[in-house]
Amino acid sequence: MHNTFIVYIILVLVILFLVMLAQKIKVSYPILLVVAGLVISFIPGLPPIEIDPELIFVIFLPPLLYEAAWKTSWKELWKWRRVIASFAFLIVLLTSGVVAVASNWLIPGFTLALGFLLGGIISPPDAVSASSILQSVKVPKRLISIVEGESLLNDAASLIVFRFALVAMNKGTFAFGDAVLNFFVVIIMGILTGIVIALVFFAIHRYLPTTPHINIVLSFVAPYAMYIVAEEFHFSGVLAVVSGGLFLSVRSHLFLDHRSRIQGWNVWETISFVLNGLVFMLIGLELPVVIKDLGDVSLRTAIWYSAIISVLVIILRIACTFGASAFTVWVSRYITTADNRPGWRGPLILGWTGMRGVVSLAAALSIPVYLDNGSRFPERSLILFITFSVILVTLVLQGLTLPTVIRWVNYKDPLDTMPEEEQDAAVKKKMSQAALRVLKEQHADKLQSNSLLQSLQHRLEAEIDLLSAVPGTPGSETDSTHPEHFIPHYRQVYIELLNEQRQLLFKLNHKAEVDESIIRKYLSLLDIEEEKLFVQYDHAH
Known part of the structure; x- marks a missing residue:
C-alpha cells in the first residue's frame, strides 16, 4: 500500500509536468498524457500497473460526470436538444450495431454479442479531450x-448497450423485446433516481445549517450516492449522476451562498483536473499489460483489427454528423429547429471530435475474466487491446489534427449575432447601469449625505466608462477623450495600489497584535480585485 501510494504521488507530479509541457507546445494535454504513459510503461524495471475496473467506475466516473453536468448549460442543452439526443442515442446505437457486424465479419470466432459488447465500449466520444482542444481554438x-x-448522455447509452451485451454473453441468448423494454426502464428509472437523490441533497443544503466546507463535502458525496443507489437497483448510474447534477446546478443559487460557490468551484476544478490526468496517464501505462495478455492472437493481427475498427468508427461518426445535418434540413420544413441550415462546416468539425477516452477505458476493464458458468470470457484480451488502440488512435490522430481542421474549415456560426467578448462586456455594463439606476432612483436622499454611497456611485460610473471602451458595445466611441485611451494607465496605477496594499498587509502580519486570519482574508480580497481588473481589461482589448 505504501509503495502504491508513492507511485501515484510520482504519477501526479509527472502529470503536472506534462500538462505544463502540453501548454508550452500547445497540444491538448490528454494526448500528451496517453503517449507519455505508453512511453513510460516500456522503461526497463518499471513494475506493471494494472487498473482495477472498480477504481475507474466507482471512484473516477461519478465525480467526473457530476462536474461535467455542473459545467453544462441547461439553456444550451435544451436549445440543441434534438442534435444532442441524436448524437447521444441514435449514433451510439448505430455505431454499436455497425461495429458488431464488422467485427463479426472481420474476426474469426467473434460473435455478434461480442461485437455489440465492443461497439458499446468504443461508441462514446470523450468530452474532456475534445473540450480542451475546442477551448484553445476559436470556435463557435x-x-x-x-x-x-x-458527452453527458452518450456515456449512458453506450454503457446500457454494453450491459445488455454482457448479459447476452452470460445467458447465451438475446431477447430483443425484453432488451428494448429494459433499455427504457434503465434510462427512465436512472434519471428519476438521480433527481430524487438530488432533491434530498437540495433539502439538506437549503434547510440545514451548513457551512461552505460542509457544502463542498456534500457535493462530493452526492454523485457517489446517485451512482451507487442507481446501480444497486440495476438502473443507469451514469444517467442518475448526470440528471441529478443538472438538477442541482440549475438551482445552485437557491441553496449555496457566494463563498460555497467560489470555494466549491475551485476545489472541483482541481479535483477534476487531477482525476482526468490520472485516467489518461493510466491508459498509456496499461497498454503493455494488455499486449502481454493477447494469448493466441498475434500482435500484428491485433493491430490490423484495431486499425480497421478505428478507421471505421472515425468514418462512421463523420457520416452520422452529415446525416444529422441533412435530416435537420428536411425536418425543419415541418417543425421549428434552432438552425435549419447547418451546412457542412459544423458537422465536419463535430465529426472530427470523436476522440475516445475515460468511459471506453472503464467499460473495457470491467469485462469479467470469467463468465457466470465458470469458463473464461472469450476474446477478453483482444477486446481490451482494440479498445486501447481505438482510444490511442483517435486521441492522437484526431486530437492533433482537430485544430488544423477547425482553422481550415473557418466555421462562422450564422446564429452568433455578437462576439462573446462583446456580449460579456455588454452584460457587465448593463449590470452596472442597473445598480447605478437603483442607487439614484431609490436611494437619492441617502446618496446626498452618505459619502460611502457616493463612492459606490463613482465606482459604478467608472466601470461603465471602462466597459464602454469595448468596440461593439452600446455607447462605445473612438475619440481621444474616450476612456479606452486611459485604460493602460488605469490598470498600471491600480495594480501598483494593490501591490502596495499587499506589502502593507505583509508588514502588519509581523505585528503580534494582528491576527493572521484577517491578513489572509484581505489578501484574498485583493486577489479577487486584481482578477476583476484583468477581466475588465481583457474586455476592453
Whole structure:
C-alpha cells in the first residue's frame, strides 16, 4: 500500500509536468498524457500497473460526470436538444450495431454479442479531450455546447448497450423485446433516481445549517450516492449522476451562498483536473499489460483489427454528423429547429471530435475474466487491446489534427449575432447601469449625505466608462477623450495600489497584535480585485 501510494504521488507530479509541457507546445494535454504513459510503461524495471475496473467506475466516473453536468448549460442543452439526443442515442446505437457486424465479419470466432459488447465500449466520444482542444481554438459556442451535451448522455447509452451485451454473453441468448423494454426502464428509472437523490441533497443544503466546507463535502458525496443507489437497483448510474447534477446546478443559487460557490468551484476544478490526468496517464501505462495478455492472437493481427475498427468508427461518426445535418434540413420544413441550415462546416468539425477516452477505458476493464458458468470470457484480451488502440488512435490522430481542421474549415456560426467578448462586456455594463439606476432612483436622499454611497456611485460610473471602451458595445466611441485611451494607465496605477496594499498587509502580519486570519482574508480580497481588473481589461482589448 505504501509503495502504491508513492507511485501515484510520482504519477501526479509527472502529470503536472506534462500538462505544463502540453501548454508550452500547445497540444491538448490528454494526448500528451496517453503517449507519455505508453512511453513510460516500456522503461526497463518499471513494475506493471494494472487498473482495477472498480477504481475507474466507482471512484473516477461519478465525480467526473457530476462536474461535467455542473459545467453544462441547461439553456444550451435544451436549445440543441434534438442534435444532442441524436448524437447521444441514435449514433451510439448505430455505431454499436455497425461495429458488431464488422467485427463479426472481420474476426474469426467473434460473435455478434461480442461485437455489440465492443461497439458499446468504443461508441462514446470523450468530452474532456475534445473540450480542451475546442477551448484553445476559436470556435463557435454552439459546437462546444453540442460536444459537452452529447458527452453527458452518450456515456449512458453506450454503457446500457454494453450491459445488455454482457448479459447476452452470460445467458447465451438475446431477447430483443425484453432488451428494448429494459433499455427504457434503465434510462427512465436512472434519471428519476438521480433527481430524487438530488432533491434530498437540495433539502439538506437549503434547510440545514451548513457551512461552505460542509457544502463542498456534500457535493462530493452526492454523485457517489446517485451512482451507487442507481446501480444497486440495476438502473443507469451514469444517467442518475448526470440528471441529478443538472438538477442541482440549475438551482445552485437557491441553496449555496457566494463563498460555497467560489470555494466549491475551485476545489472541483482541481479535483477534476487531477482525476482526468490520472485516467489518461493510466491508459498509456496499461497498454503493455494488455499486449502481454493477447494469448493466441498475434500482435500484428491485433493491430490490423484495431486499425480497421478505428478507421471505421472515425468514418462512421463523420457520416452520422452529415446525416444529422441533412435530416435537420428536411425536418425543419415541418417543425421549428434552432438552425435549419447547418451546412457542412459544423458537422465536419463535430465529426472530427470523436476522440475516445475515460468511459471506453472503464467499460473495457470491467469485462469479467470469467463468465457466470465458470469458463473464461472469450476474446477478453483482444477486446481490451482494440479498445486501447481505438482510444490511442483517435486521441492522437484526431486530437492533433482537430485544430488544423477547425482553422481550415473557418466555421462562422450564422446564429452568433455578437462576439462573446462583446456580449460579456455588454452584460457587465448593463449590470452596472442597473445598480447605478437603483442607487439614484431609490436611494437619492441617502446618496446626498452618505459619502460611502457616493463612492459606490463613482465606482459604478467608472466601470461603465471602462466597459464602454469595448468596440461593439452600446455607447462605445473612438475619440481621444474616450476612456479606452486611459485604460493602460488605469490598470498600471491600480495594480501598483494593490501591490502596495499587499506589502502593507505583509508588514502588519509581523505585528503580534494582528491576527493572521484577517491578513489572509484581505489578501484574498485583493486577489479577487486584481482578477476583476484583468477581466475588465481583457474586455476592453
